[in-house]
Amino acid sequence: MKRWGSMILVASLVVSLLAGCGSANGNAGGPEGNKGKATQLSFWTFNELHAVFMDEAVQAWNEQNKDQQIELKSEVYPYDEMHNKLLIALQSGTGAPDLADIEISKFANYLKGSTPPLVALNDIVDPVKENLIMSRLENYAKDGNYFGIDYHVGATVMYYNTEILGRAGVDIDEIVTWQDYVEAGKKVVAATGVPMTTTEVTEHWSYFPLISQRGSDFFNEEGNVILDNEANVETLQFLYDCMYTDSIAVAAPGGFHHSEEYWAFMNKGGAASLMMPMWYMGRFVSYMPDLEGKIAIRPLPVWEEGGNRSAGMGGTGTVVTVQSKSQDLAKAFLASAKLSREGSINTWTLLGFDPIRWDVWDDPAMSASNEFTEYFGDGIFEMLLEVKDELSPTSITDLFPEAVSLVQRNVVFKVLKEQSQTAAEALKEAADELRAK
Amino acid sequence: MNQVLFEIKKSKKHEVKRWLNSQKIVPYLFVAPFILSFLLFFLYPILSAFVMSFQEVLGFGEVNFVGLKNYKNLMNPHYYDALSVSFRYTFWTIFVLIPVPLLLATLLNSKNLIGRNFFRSSLFLPALTSVIVAGMFFRYAFAEQATSLANQILGWFGHEPLTWLQDAKTGMLAMVVLCVWRWMGVNIIYFLSGLQNIPAELYEAADIDGANVFHKFFNITVPSLKPVIIYVVTISIYGGFSMFAESFAYWSYRSPGNIGLTLVSYIYTTGFNNADFGFASAIGVTLLGIIMLVNLVQLMFFGFFKKESE
Missing domain, CATH: 3.40.190.10 (Periplasmic binding protein-like II)
Incomplete structure (x- = not known):
């Protein structure tokens, strides 16, 4: 009897271990979500603040798009761990999230070879091209395709x-x-x-x-x-x-x-x-x-x-991976989060970054007082507007x-x-x- | 009905039981978990790393065979730096981590020591901490302000503050100190268990012959501990060459001027920072060769293979 008891114990341990593995490798962002018809998207980043920013953006998206609700699962990992994990997931062809942040000095690793595992973002970049500091997007481009959207200019x-x-x-x-x-x-x-x-x-x-x-x-x-x-x-x-x-x-x-x-x-x-x-x-x-x-x-x-x-x-490009099952939705959401006027204003108010859309730099919202204006005084963006045409692109190979x-x-x-x-x-x-x- | 089913089940169970208990099967059954995990998690990666060391991993799913190119690329200053750091680190850790724990273990083994168990456990405690957590502490202890722990100690001797982690010699010292702090207790345990197997009669006989403490230590303790010493040296060589976490805790993967670049951190940098998996595998294969060679030489030096031929 005692022996059976211990065998059951061992068996249940093994099962729970396997179950643990299963959930860790679980499908990252299938088209079906848990809450009604909300689509689940996963997002990996190495910066806690970026996750806060994206969570805010999802709320805004869900208010505007009642018929296309998104449930964003943000995961924050340490810098190296996230980049390694993502590289391995993309190399092995499974386990990558829908959206991910890639820091500029690592970005080239993800563009190697003839078929990068990232989705070209030209159709969301092109409509707002003339309002963007394009030198920032060149950093994440290959063969005329833009693969990442930055958070900031980094002047x-x-x-x-x-x-x-x-x-x-x-x-x-x-x-x-x-x-x-x-x-x-x-x-x-x-x-x-x-x-x-x-x-x-x-x-x-x-x-x-x-x-x-x-x-x-x-x-x-x-x-x-x-x-x-x-x-x-x-x-x-x-x-x-x-x-x-x-x-x-x-x-x-x-x-x-x-x-x-x-x-x-x-x-x-x-x-x-x-x-x-x-x-x-x-x-x-x-x-x-x-x-x-x-x-x-x-x-x-x-x-x-x-x-x-x-x-x-510097900079961090947010990408959509080819493993995403909802690539179009992920792209549309990314555009709303980082390329829209509201998103750009949030990059300043939430993150204290200089947004890549320069046409919001003179928006009244940008001169409203926040912890940064309290610290540094006013007029930060007037100064930035002066130098906006004086930023050279960097060549990323x-x-x-x-x-x-x-x-x-x-x-x-x-x-x-x-x-x-x-x-x-x-x-x-x-x-x-x-x-x- | 139930009774019949139960009978059938019972006889089937009997057969399975007999099969499982047969002397031919049981040994394999017991070693199976190890064999399986070895094949899956060790042999397979070793073999694929070996194959990959002849490849150029171009991108995602694209590979090219490039012959010996990766091995030719090993002739570069970074590889030599990594070799030199790994050799020096292994040398210094063994230099400290054999004699000092041996002495401490002898002390801790003597029945006259007050608070024996307290010292045993407190010396072992560091081994239980994560190297990254401990590394954070040491990273701040070796910070360059005059108020950091290491610089304060220097200050007592009237020495100027140092930038510990930006100089090859002090950087090596910082790594060895972290390693010694963590592994001292483990080696003491090995030596203690060895000491407890030495028959007390040997010491009694020596006492009768009028031997002093040093005679007893060098003529009884050390020779009796030889197998333990060989074991500890072997794992220390392996540990020294495979060191990565200490260096990572201090400098992440890029130490200034390669002062903390070990062979494993070189593999890490090449694979994950430069995304050059083929070259990283080639470094890994040479690391395997080096560790095997060094250990073989060491074991020969200790006469480990003599016994079998005698």
């Missing part, structure tokens, strides 16, 4: 700590060129002892925007490696000189601008300015509360007169993920931190490695 700007600059007697509106910026930096260091800025030495956000601003890139439009061209070497040398020749910059504590060390340092007034894209505003609000009211946002200084004053950086990782691990670290290689040497080495692929 790179300069965040000035007006308190420190005021103490040094620097007027930020007089900083026009990078030369002016360096001169102002020297004044700040002399007057306050605080460095003008910090430079990332283990990530690429101090380097990539600068070369993009000059119209250069890691790859040219044909996809050839131009990482070691003259402009790129000169720009890296400029960063080196800021740190070691003019001594106006220091390596970012922790190595990059997303480290806890950096946030603590900056929050205490550790540096007088910071160059990062617009989406970094949220980090100020969340992690550097003591700087509220002290930070002013301005376009970047220019390399030469009339040059670009910004660069579109199959090798882009590897190029980014080489720049992060080798180039900027060896030149700006270890000082074990010159700008020209490090860039040549990395470029040669990419060319050999």
Whole structure:
């Protein structure tokens, strides 16, 4: 009797384990839903806020489309885990969600081969083309097909700590060129002892925007490696000189601008300015509360007169996968969430991002006060409208993920931190490695 | 009616039972779960990784055979960096994780120690934590502000704060410290169980002969523990070369200047960041070869194969 009891116990354990597996691998978003005729769509992301944004968008969709209700199942995974899981699901042909977020530096991995497992989004992009910052969509395009819709423009700007600059007697509106910026930096260091800025030495956000601003890139439009061209070497040398020749910059504590060390340092007034894209505003609000009211946002200084004053950086493309059983609905929903005027306004009010639809930038809703205007003051979008035509597209090729990782691990670290290689040497080495692929 | 059915069932059951109890079948039945999971989750992936190492995985469902190209690509500075980091890491972990736990185990085994059980369990506790959770703690402990744990300790000796995680030497130290903290207790358990099998008479005889503590340790304890030491060295070599989580906890998959790039993190970067599964498989195949080779040399060095030929 006892033996039977234990066998039943084992059997039920096995069954429950198998059932557990079954539900984990369950069908992601079949056409039939649980609630009446609502269609279930699944959405994977690596950012909690993106999930909040999409849940909000679904509510709006369901109010407008009574006959096509959507039940969105958002799942938030850690950054690496989500990208790996998605890559494996798409490689193996099963288990992928209907919608997913793919970060720009990983995007190329999903466009490999002749038949990418993503759905072309041209029919939802084309109708609103003239209202979009198209350079952002080029990042997720292949052979004329657009595969991802970004959340933001990611215009790179300069965040000035007006308190420190005021103490040094620097007027930020007089900083026009990078030369002016360096001169102002020297004044700040002399007057306050605080460095003008910090430079990332283990990530690429101090380097990539600068070369993009000059119209250069890691790859040219044909996809050839131009990482070691003259402009790129000169720009890296400029960063080196800021740190070691003019001594106006220091390596970012922790190595990059997303480290806890950096946030603590900056929050205490550790540096007088910071160059990062617009989406970094949220980090100020969340992690550097003591700087509220002290930070002013301005376009970047220019390399030469009339040059670009910004660069579109970073991003996350939302995609529809070919494994989705309701591709058309998923596309229509994506358009309503991210390409409509309302959706674009939500990207600002909910996420604090600069939406890719520039025609909403002067909408009254964009200047209504929220936590970002409280922190940074008004007039953010007036400034953005000024620079909207000064954003170059970046060339994303199959090798882009590897190029980014080489720049992060080798180039900027060896030149700006270890000082074990010159700008020209490090860039040549990395470029040669990419060319050999 | 029921009675008849019951009888039939019973006789059938008898037959099944007899079959299951036969000496030919039972052993296979018992090892079947292992064999099945080995075939499915180990042998099959190993074989397909081997095949994939000769392929270029172009995209989704598209593969090309490229011969030895992936193996030729191994001649690159990143691979050498990964090899060097893995070798050094394995060396340092074994350098610390054999003698120190051996000594501690001997101490913990002595009946004179007060609070023996307390020390045993507290030394073992770190092994139960997740390496990622522990890694977060160590990542902050080795942060570069003057107020971080590691820099405060340096401060007591009047040393300037260091940027621990951006330098090859201190980065290696950080990884080894995390590993030692986690695995010390496990190795102590191995050695303790070995120690308890050494007959007390040996020590009594040594006492009569007038041997001191050191004589007893080096002439009785260490030789008697040889099988345990061989086992611990073998798994430490395997553990050292397959290390990934410690490095990932500190730097994610991209450590500056490759200071934490181990062979497994190189596989991870190649496969998942660069989506180059063919090349990643080739690295994996060489890793398998390296671990087997190093362990064979080590076992030969300890005379593990001698016994059978004697």
